[in-house]
Amino acid sequence: MGTMSGCLGYRALEDFVERHQAALLAVMKLPHKRLPSYSTIRRTMVRVDFVALTNAFNAWAQETISVPEQTAIAVDGKSIKASVEEYDSAYQDFVAVVSAFCTQLGVVIGLQARHNGSESEITTVQTLLEVLQVQGVCFSMDALHTQKNR
Known part of the structure; x- marks a missing residue:
């Protein structure tokens, strides 16, 4: 509250x-x-287990929220304040959350946690898309996600 x-x-x-x-x-x-x-x-x-919390949220969202087809889903990652480790190092690690926001409903429909030091936002978004299991929608993401595999 x-x-x-x-x-x-x-x-x-x-x-x-x-x-x-x-x-x-x-x-x-x-x-x-x-x-x-x-x-x-x-x-x-x-002491909150962030991964367990995001998993619980995703399970709740899938049971509760019905995403309409032909809607826009905005996907973006944000770092969590005060989670930076080794702030004076070139190898900073911080916790970030990637969220999927349904613009028509005005609600977040999925979350995925990531550590900057161990994985990229691209792979985190791919994991989130697998978790969401939605079809017939239009995703809006940063230009970062237009990279091709080489």
Whole structure:
């Protein structure tokens, strides 16, 4: 709820929890009437298995979202803030997510995680297209994906 309300950092999420404490306790029906602090929010978010989360999202999206034929699907990759390792090295590694957005429905219909140091966006997009299993649609992607095999 905090993220959907524009709270994008751990401190912002902590502020959200403090501001909406009564409503959150009423909705969540927690046994000890205590909500998570900054440290708990951070520890929990750091421990999220991103690959498992994207797999769960993709399974949910395939069951829930019906993609109409002849619609446009925008595919793009974005790096995840604060995931850079060895930022002062020429061999930086960071986590990125490639998403497929159905423009007609206004929703993301698929996600695929990638590590910059181990795979390219091209292969990640190919994997995502296999996961999506959609036909009769028009994909929009960066020019990077027009490369030919040599």
